[in-house]
Amino acid sequence: MKMTLKTMSNILYTVVIAVLLCALLVVGLSKASGNEVNVFGYQIKSVLSGSMEPGIQTGSVIAVKTGGDMQRFSEGDVITYRAEDNILITHRIIEVENNGQQYITQGDANNGPDVSPVLSENVVGQYAGFTIPYVGYVFQFATSSEGAALLMILPGILLLGYAFLTIRRTLKQVKHLLQEKTMDTK
CATH class of the missing domain: 1.20.5 (Single alpha-helices involved in coiled-coils or other helix-helix interfaces)
Incomplete structure (x- = not known):
């Protein structure tokens, strides 16, 4: 068909x-x-820097699993946290201190660890491994x-x-029907 x-x-x-x-x-x-939009317990975040490349590219959208005990993370986990200036950062934990009360983090593309340790109360959630490249640019613009x-x-x-196209199409159909009707009456 x-x-x-x-x-x-x-x-x-x-x-x-x-x-x-x-x-x-x-x-x-x-x-x-x-x-802070939550979809089934996940927050969708736009990645604005290349600190986690090549795994997470600049302009990607990632899913972050929120909630739970923020002292549960271990070395190698990727977390999203609020920095001192209220900016969200997604980096990998390279060291756990004080039984999870604070974390030393580093971006995969960075040469050294972040300057300040991350307190567990500043952690938003854990990267869920879900990434859509380039959609973050669209979300950022939107x-x-x-x-x-x-x-x-x-x-x-x-x-x-x-609506304009529908009206135009309907008028053409009416015109066509009127022409057929006038031809039938002749």
């Missing part, structure tokens, strides 16, 4: 609108909760003022365009 151009365009339109609405939902939830505005405006423009 051959798919018509109309069917394919309807499917494509539906997919585009669904993706835009999902992105809008993620951005909205992110803004409302202070960029959470900016310009990106959020675009995600609000673009679906409206697409809906107006679709």
Whole structure:
């Protein structure tokens, strides 16, 4: 069975609108909760530096498992934590001190350990091993003022365009039916 151009365009339109609405939902939830969206106990984070390359590339999106005892981690685990200036950092634990009360961390691409030890109360969660390359750039743009505005405006423009095309198509069909009717009456 051959798919018509109309069917394919309807499917494509539906997919585009669904993706835009999902992105809008993620951005909205992110803004409302202070960029702390939890999905089934995981937080989605954008990676903004190359300190964990090649394993985690700049611009990737990672999943971080939150909750639980933040003193449970061991050497080799990759954790996300809040640094002193409230910036989120994802690095590997290279040493556990004071029975997990603090960790010495280091980025895989860095030459030495981080300057300050990480206190267990600053740990957000553990890297879950889930990475999507380059999507972090999109999320970063979407959470900016310009990106959020675009995600609000673009679906409206697409809906107006679709409405215009639907009205145009309907008018052509009506015109065609009227022409057929006038030919039948002659």
